Amino acid sequence: MKNIIIKKFKSIFISGLIVLSIGCERDIADDAPDALFSSNGEVFTDIPVGLTDQFFESFNPAEGYNTDDTFEVVDDESFDGTSSIRIDVPSPDNPNGFLAGGIFRDRGEGRNLTGYDALTFWAKASTTATLASVGFGSDFEEDKFAVTRSNLQLTTNWTKYIIPIPDPSKLVQERGLFSYIAAPFDVLGDGPNGNEIGWTMWIDEIRFETLGTLGQPRPGIFNGSDIVTEAFTGSNIQVTPLTYTVNQPSGLNATVNATANYFEFESSDPAVASVDSTGEITVLGDGTTTITASIGNIAAEGSIEVTSIGPFPHAPVPTRDPANVISLFSDAYTNVPVRHYNGFFLPFQTTQGGAGSDPNNVDIQAPFSDGSPDNIINYTALNFVSIGTYETVPLVDVSSMTTIHMDINVREAIDGGDFIRILIEAGTGAGATSAGDFTLNAAALSNVNADGWATIDIPLSSFSGSIDFANLGQVFFISDATVSDIWVDNVYFHND
Amino acid sequence: MKHIKIIPLFVTALFLSACQTDETQEVAKLNNLIMADEFDVEGTPNPSLWKFEVGDGTAQGIPGWGNNELQYYTDRPENVTVDNGLLVITANEESFGGSNYTSGRIITQGLFEQQYGRFEARIRLPYGKGIWPAFWLLGNDCDQNPWPQCGEIDIMEYLGDSPTLVFGSVHGPGYNAGDSVSKEYQLENDRFDTDFHVFGIEWGPDYINYYVDGDLYQTVTPSLVAEEAIEDDSLENAGEWVFNRPFYIILNIAVGGNLPGAPNAETVFPQSMYVDYVRVYN
Numbered sequence: 069m070k071n072i073i074i075k076k077f078k079s080i081f082i083s084g085l086i087v088l089s090i091g092c093e094r095d096i097a098d099d100a101p102d103a104l105f106s107s108n109g110e111v112f113t114d115i116p117v118g119l120t121d122q123f124f125e126s127f128n129p130a131e132g133y134n135t136d137d138t139f140e141v142v143d144d145e146s147f148d149g150t151s152s153i154r155i156d157v158p159s160p161d162n163p164n165g166f167l168a169g170g171i172f173r174d175r176g177e178g179r180n181l182t183g184y185d186a187l188t189f190w191a192k193a194s195t196t197a198t199l200a201s202v203g204f205g206s207d208f209e210e211d212k213f214a215v216t217r218s219n220l221q222l223t224t225n226w227t228k229y230i231i232p233i234p235d236p237s238k239l240v241q242e243r244g245l246f247s248y249i250a251a252p253f254d255v256l257g258d259g260p261n262g263n264e265i266g267w268t269m270w271i272d273e274i275r276f277e278t279l280g281t282l283g284q285p286r287p288g289i290f291n292g293s294d295i296v297t298e299a300f301t302g303s304n305i306q307v308t309p310l311t312y313t314v315n316q317p318s319g320l321n322a323t324v325n326a327t328a329n330y331f332e333f334e335s336s337d338p339a340v341a342s343v344d345s346t347g348e349i350t351v352l353g354d355g356t357t358t359i360t361a362s363i364g365n366i367a368a369e370g371s372i373e374v375t376s377i378g379p380f381p382h383a384p385v386p387t388r389d390p391a392n393v394i395s396l397f398s399d400a401y402t403n404v405p406v407r408h409y410n411g412f413f414l415p416f417q418t419t420q421g422g423a424g425s426d427p428n429n430v431d432i433q434a435p436f437s438d439g440s441p442d443n444i445i446n447y448t449a450l451n452f453v454s455i456g457t458y459e460t461v462p463l464v465d466v467s468s469m470t471t472i473h474m475d476i477n478v479r480e481a482i483d484g485g486d487f488i489r490i491l492i493e494a495g496t497g498a499g500a501t502s503a504g505d506f507t508l509n510a511a512a513l514s515n516v517n518a519d520g521w522a523t524i525d526i527p528l529s530s531f532s533g534s535i536d537f538a539n540l541g542q543v544f545f546i547s548d549a550t551v552s553d554i555w556v557d558n559v560y561f562h563n564d
Numbered sequence: 565m566k567h568i569k570i571i572p573l574f575v576t577a578l579f580l581s582a583c584q585t586d587e588t589q590e591v592a593k594l595n596n597l598i599m600a601d602e603f604d605v606e607g608t609p610n611p612s613l614w615k616f617e618v619g620d621g622t623a624q625g626i627p628g629w630g631n632n633e634l635q636y637y638t639d640r641p642e643n644v645t646v647d648n649g650l651l652v653i654t655a656n657e658e659s660f661g662g663s664n665y666t667s668g669r670i671i672t673q674g675l676f677e678q679q680y681g682r683f684e685a686r687i688r689l690p691y692g693k694g695i696w697p698a699f700w701l702l703g704n705d706c707d708q709n710p711w712p713q714c715g716e717i718d719i720m721e722y723l724g725d726s727p728t729l730v731f732g733s734v735h736g737p738g739y740n741a742g743d744s745v746s747k748e749y750q751l752e753n754d755r756f757d758t759d760f761h762v763f764g765i766e767w768g769p770d771y772i773n774y775y776v777d778g779d780l781y782q783t784v785t786p787s788l789v790a791e792e793a794i795e796d797d798s799l800e801n802a803g804e805w806v807f808n809r810p811f812y813i814i815l816n817i818a819v820g821g822n823l824p825g826a827p828n829a830e831t832v833f834p835q836s837m838y839v840d841y842v843r844v845y846n
């Protein structure tokens with residue numbers, strides 16, 4: 069008991085704030101210092117309470133937030149008193165932006181909200197729309213203790229809504245007092261396709277309060293799942309999502325997303341993998357470790373068991389003179405611009421991975437021992453996929469090259485009938501095309517080094533057909549689903 | 565009464581928790597303790613006081629215990645045990661005896677039966693849709709005078725999806741099941757599944773007083789049940805006061821059934837009710 073008190077004193081002095089608790093027989097410290105920050109819980113009653121002059125500060129208009137037409141305080145509608153906040157959520161085609169959203173900030177240095185267990189507000193809507201996000205802790209600075217409740221179903225009657233605070237003791241100086249994001253209402257529930265409608269909601273009586281009627285707190289990571297995974301040394305895994313669920317007096321649960329700052333993370337064997345305060349796991353050494361989390365003294369549901377499977381098996385680093393190389397995808401060379409590393413050609417293509425056109429932002433980034441990144445494409449659900457150099461980028465002249473090189477690491481057992489057919493197409497998107505192919509059979513794909521990489525060099529003269537190599541448009545990898553999971557690196561032409 | 569010293573300066577930042585409920589019962593006048601189980605012997609509840617009811621009610625002639633309940637009661641420690649000074653009755657989600665849930669129900673029938681007095685228990689309740697714990701009494705003549713004639717006094721019933729509410733009821737001829745004489749008690753700024761609360765009645769020849777913690781919230785009298793009973797020509801004794809004989813005690817958690825409805829996706833299992841003590845005074 070005594071130790072606890074001393075510890076409490078320590079935290080009081082460190083924070084300059086009052087963190088008092090717990091139990092019946094413990095006296096409050098006589099010499100605890102004054103509270104530095106206001107503990108006023110009121111945010112909006114009939115007027116904004118202690119908020120910045122801007123009162124409402126919109127999220128970034130560049131991201132679609134409408135700053136002109138969406139926010140006002142009105143006197144013709146209120147739950148209690150004389151006024152409420154009216155938010156007009158735009159229609160999808162509003163030229164000033166289709167989202168309504170922003171924050172209210174404390175006009176001072178922040179508030180001490182440690183005495184409250186929830187942010188509450190009353191709201192009604194013109195229709196039974198859902199509020200995309202609502203919460204607190206977003207302050208346009210660090211968003212350190214941001215909490216949001218997503219997809220809150222509104223009604224056309226004034227109703228009280230509760231945003232539980234995961235750990236009030238963290239909120240010793242909080243500036244972000246309210247935040248919301250509202251999007252056009254998808255009446256038909258058929259996804260974002262422009263047929264959504266604008267709607268209106270009214271919000272009143274926003275305050276932090278001590279309900280006492282919230283119970284059964286359940287922090288969660290990974291949605292409460294116990295995940296088992298293998299990972300290479302040096303790789304990172306993010307603990308996400310981070311949630312906090314409580315049971316409301318209505319008997320219904322409320323789940324919010326909370327920032328990592330509410331959580332403590334722990335690795336059962338930090339020599340295998342460490343986890344930092346942001347929930348980022350770094351795999352360090354051999355073995356198996358389990359990462360868990362907690363809020364206060366409540367263990368979070370969910371975990372991740374990470375087994376280190378050693379250093380990442382990099383593909384052999386190319387050593388050819390860059391002067392003799394035209395590269396589509398390699399960290400060893402400057403790559404020509406590509407349209408895509410996966411065209412996602414619907415409806416027949418199933419292949420995932422390789423999204424985008426940035427060779428430095430693909431599926432796997434595994435650092436070399438010197439810390440520099442090794443980017444690797446990981447095609448999954450492969451039936452066919454192409455690297456494209458057409459339409460948005462110039463066709464590539466590889467007519468001075470003799471050979472196409474690639475490193476392929478098949479991430480599954482190779483059966484006798486498995487193959488990857490490399491098909492080169494020229495002139496794509498520029499009139500007549502020409503194409504030819506060369507098939508890598510199971511033996512070729514199985515001819516691998518100790519790290520599982522098949523290093524493949526195919527003379528261009530070995531390709532079927534008559535290809536116009538001065539106008540390279542696409543290089544296809546076609547497996548017809550015989551092989552579905554592959555790593556690809558160092559795709560380049562050379563004339564060695 | 566324990567004293568909490570509060571320095572006014574800090575009032576707004578003060579948290580209180582885990583305080584024991586004040587056990588002083590101003591509403592209760594009967595203080596002569598005649599039976600107490602403090603549940604301080606670990607393991608099976610004291611067999612000289614409690615016995616198990618086992619099954620889904622079929623053997624008793626009331627499948628689903630008369631309410632289409634979903635649990636199978638067992639006498640296993642997974643469902644009923646005494647641990648750390650508490651009686652723990654636990655509802656589990658598991659296939660057992662043809663049911664999808666198990667739970668526990670213990671009774672003092674033939675072991676402790678009492679006419680009139682103060683019956684009290686200190687309980688922390690579970691939560692979740694479909695969870696239906698109760699602390700209640702049945703007349704000891706139900707074999708001869710089938711329910712509701714034998715009488716039922718529900719000291720505390722609670723539905724896990726209304727965690728701030730309990731209710732107390734009496735059942736008898738012309739006032740039973742959905743038409744029982746019943747009243748709710750709601751906690752302000754608190755709930756029943758986060759800490760212990762005291763539930764009790766004080767029962768005399770012409771009254772039953774219901775209380776939670778220190779609050780008397782309902783008085784049931786012969787004139788009240790006569791008034792509220794449903795008149796029915798085939799039932800000559802509708803509204804009869806049937807609470808003039810010994811009753812026995814029941815503690816249980818039902819799962820599902822007509823009143824609470826079935827558990828849903830949000831219901832967490834297992835769910836336990838923790839009973840600190842059962843005491844009877846006269």
